[in-house]
Amino acid sequence: MSHKITESKGVFCVLAVRSVHFQKQFVVFFIMDKDSAESGLTWQVRANQRCYHKKQQKKSFLGFRWGRCSDNKICSHKYTFFTFIPLTLFEQFQRAANLYFLFMIALQCVPIIASIQWYVSIIPLLLVLSVRGAKDLINDMARRRSDSEVNSRPCDVLISQSFSTEQWKDLCVGDIVRIHKDQTVPADIVLLCSSEPHSLSYVETVDIDGETNLKCRQALAATHHQLTSEPSERTLADFDGVVFCEEPDDAMYSFRGQLHWRGERFLLDIQHLLLRGTVLRNTLTAYGLVVYTGTDTKILRNCGKLRAKRTRLENSLNKAVIGIVLFLLSAVLLLAVGCGVFTSRVMTRTEFFSALIINGDPVYTGFLVYWSYFILLSPAVPIMLYVTFEMIHTYHSKFINWDLEMYWAQTDSPAQAQCTSLCEELGQVEYLLSDKTGTLTQNRLLFRQCCIAGEIYGDSSTKAEDVEPMDLSWNPFSCGGLFMWAPTLVERLRAQPCPTVKRFFTALSVCHTVMVQWKEDAPVYQATSPDEETLVGAARELGWVFMSRTRDSIVVSEMGVTRQYKVLALLDFTSQRRRMSILVREPEGALKLYCKGADIVILERLQRHCPHQESVEQALELFSQACLRTLCIAVRSVSETSWEQWSQTLTRAAAMPTFDRNALLERVYDEMERDLLLLGVTAIEDRLQEGVPETISLVKQAGIKVWVLTGDKKETAVNIGYACKLLDPDTKLLEWQELRQILQSPDPGGHFQKIRQTDLWAVEKDKAGVQTAVVLTGPELTEFEQRPEWGAKFMSLAQQCQTVLCCRVTPGQKADIVTLVKKHTSSITLSIGDGANDVNMIKTAHVGVGLAGVEGGQAVQNADFSLSRFRYLQRLLLVHGRWSYRRISLFLRYFLFKTCSFALVHLWFGIFNGYSAQSMYETWFIALYTTFYTSSQILFVAFFEKDVSAETSLMWPELYKCGQKQELSKPLVLFTSLFYALYTSFVLFFIPCGVYYNTAVDYQTMAVTVSMAAVFTATIEIVLVTRNWTKFNVGSVCLSLLLYFICSRITHSKFLFQRAPADYLFYGASDEAFADPVVWLTALLTALTAVLPSMTSLALSVIRTAHNNHKVHIMCHQPVEMRSHT
């Protein structure tokens, strides 16, 4: 709605003669600038003044930037040919692990402390850097391609009196552009006029918020009249308006500005703005003024806010790595002290060695050895772990994307893991917080019943499919889709209906924000809210056909009579208000406010002694027992005088700055929505999604607590709870009164027991706790905010209960409940929802799952995972989550084990070489061990490992509990594997040491023996870990072993020795060692002794669980379908 502001200061501007217009305009600008600045409108856009705006464009040189507005060229790629190497290195060295290894390399370059060659660390580091760098580069190239594709899209720009096609990147603030049908809008544009009547234009915002319905935008009446009358190029070229608006921000749904043109001011809001990325539909051409370009546009301002969620496992991994580093630091300190003592006690007395004491100072020698050992033991810090971890996460999320069983063919949407780093968290979920509407239910709404003037029509006891269709052939616009059997209503409508019935249907066909498109002489409705679409559709079937809408009017065909309602004000719906109203002038001239909304908000706004109120309330109860969604419809007659007054208040409120405005508007709206006359109630059925009860019972068996958070009424929520098996028929509901008593009592647990033992509760005393469910409503939840101490009590209580249902909660409260659970338990929470009202809780929970449903894409866009059906959750959690958790835990433990066991050998060897930081391995072996010999096998385990098949996982949901209890990743478990690594390193050194003590075996042979034993140990250990042998696993295990022998032969070869004798000292060592049976026997014995504990514990666990496993495996041979109706 345009609000023209008459303006005292602007008077002389209107009087201004055209010739002196320019100077005057300057003055006006000055005055207006001041005004605008006060209200926060500091962004100034002058139409058709390219050179003025070009000067203000941002420029940059050598990292310095200046200028005010950005150009329309998007540049999401980071690297250029020259900056790639420095930038990627800079980014990667911000990671602690990489920096640590860089430090190691630097240390290794100091000859006096270089216990191993520099290339030992540089090979893994280079590998890590190049893998990550390559990944970044590939992503960046893809971005660069898409950037240049976007930047070179064509767009018609008005340049000197005519439109010419330019590329998007050349667009500038202040340009006037022409957009054709089905073109994408290149920047944020204020709509000036369009080819449609009233300069309406329709945009599709699917790329912005995922909503597929069309949205209507309309130009200012002034620009519409002035700019469409003549040939467009001329008038548009002469257009010299100035737009003052807010600085660029990321608020997608608000825009505030003023157009100053010909001495008048026109208010601009989001209704006048075409956002970049939206697509023009159903409109031949639209003309607009570019206000924000490039990175200033709303959509780009919204991009790039990536939330980095860190998983619980990652945290314990980081702790483990820090633990390793601390352990190393202290061990190294001990070794350095040992070195100092050895130097002063032994070396000084040996003439062959005394010269080797550096500077003749034992303390200094010890100090240097400290660093040498630091280098030598650094392979224990798993540098490769982080990059491998990332790779595994990526693959796990790919597996989720690829899963055909989570693919919903009807909408062609596969499951999607948008956040790739949370896969293993899915295997540890303990709390599932679910939205109801659209998540548990289909959100395919059917108008089943209504109550008009106290009389109920329709019957919800028959199933929707079984409803006999009514004869609606008298209605030319009927297209089916009404599942209601109410012949009496139809009769009444076709005869002369009473005014209440008429008004009821008028309200349904007028009070909404639905858009209409005509396809083959039938109206097709598109709505943001599925409820509205259903209601308007139902009204159409029954003869009240919503025909078309313009900015100011709505045309309705009422039983064949076309009537036009003039729209005066639209009091839109928000989740806070939970109602919407429309103020219209009827064709007869009367003013009517039609209002629809949630029952509690409407009922409290009724006029006194409203007729039928009691019968309507009874109907409401009846409907909600049948799990129907209800909306109350009401009307109010408004007098001309009160409209005048109210509209002035509204205009004032609308001009306020954003932050005050919303609160004020709400108050203003409230004034109008009063003294309503209740017309009736609609009842819409929202059917459960297929497979929901099965999924919920499965998930409950897996030990996950399911809570339902919904904005609906308590009765509806409870009924849905029963319907989806969340509540058993004999579940006792613990409501606020009792809950409050329990929470207030000093001993909540005891009180809870007591309450349960009263006759009221104790049907089955011992099972009472399991059979209790807490039901809360939104207003009651606000009490929690005032009493923070109740949180812990409530959670301990809730843990004993079957479920918790929260009804009538706002989006904010949903998030608060998630926070409550997160705060008082250490459990992983998962939120699942489909609508914009679930975005808060999806973002708050550890894992957010969005359902791609009817309600647009906001939930999906903010979620970590997106699914198409609720029932896919069972596969996501019990199969993918469980596998992922298991794979990643095994990977972590193995990785820590292999690096530590291999590096810590030097601790023990130190005792026998005078703490001199002598390496137990050939330097090449150290470099190749982590990269070649032991990396691929564990990678394939982390990709393909499965202890039981997907079917079995779903068959035995109890298997999931392993993840909840963190059985594979507890700190104790990680500590055990580190301790095991220490034991292994002990064995790796002392058995060869025992064999070779006081023999003629030289150092190099022993080094080969120990390295062979280390490779054998790592290989046997991976064989013990792997339960699922694919060809990749077999191949990589064989290949790694083979690679060890091949690489040893290569690095010990004559060829390399002759070229660099100092680097390939081990020439000949493997010739001798591999031919010596004692070496083989020693390596074999060492490896077997090293893995004996792990073999034994595996064997014991197999034997102990033999019975259970047997059962599981027997079951696997039976074909098992996914538990759902499909």
Added chain:
Amino acid sequence: MVKEENELVNRPDNTAFTQQRLPAWQPMLSAGIIIPGFVLIGLAFIGIGVALLITSRSIQVLELDYTGEDQDSPCFRCSDPAVRNCTCTLQFSNDRLIEGPVFFYYGLSNYFQNYRRYGVSRDDGQLYGDLSYFKEPYDQCEPYRFGGGNNQPIVPCGSIANSMFNDTFRLFQNINGQRREVPLDGKGIAWWTDYNIKFRNPTVTPLRDAFNGTVKPPFWPRPAYELDTSDPANNGFINQDFLVWMRTAALPDFRKLYRRITEGDYANGLPAGNYSLDISYNYPVMSFSGRKRVVFSNVSWMGGKNEFLGIAYLVIGTLCIVMSVVMLIVYAKFKFPEEE
């Protein structure tokens, strides 16, 4: 048809890889496999252990310490570092024939040849016969890189070479009061790769010319080109004793092969009898409480005598058997209550 396919563009591929249905072998572990498995491993290890132990027991070893720490030991006089060019004679007897070929080792204790800065203190370029390294030795050779009065390069440089073991031995059998020298074979005691490839004399004749402008390591009595003047194939860097020394030991107690007894009457071994060993005692070990010994031993397929390996195999094998018994008990405990 085409349209339908287009509509399902997002449909994931139905391959074994993407659906995680790669054909795989899932070993079904059960008590029936594991317990016999453990028994088998145990038995195999015990078998290897017994074989190793029997082999090891069949090896005859004669080990004699000649450090001279005790006053009544023959080398006590020589153990004083002040005494130079000292020779002592060790008398010993063996009761029965040590079957040939007999290997003659010297052994050192508490000697850290595996000390890092000692181990790297060598110049492989020099030892490879590369004359450029004769002028500018590798800097890890410090402090035995340059020496002598004029600070000339040391060849061979570094600690290892400098500390070369220089006791020499001559073995005699006492037959009827007569000393009969046992021929010692010094050929082929070093690794083939060391002798033929890793170490090489510079291709300069005479050899001593190559060493012009260099000095010998400070502890050496004579330069490298005089290590064995009688045999050019055993002189310089390819001197077998030098090669054996340069192959550094793994642990602080070690043996190194000195000679083999393969010739003449002793080709079949050292017969029972009395022997005397003349030791030219040069190498000081007393200062760091080191020990020196000589070892006569024959060898088998597993090299020298090695009890540890056999015993370790037996212990681990027994442990496996014990484990399997424990597992059997556990298995019974978990199994039988259910069968009842």
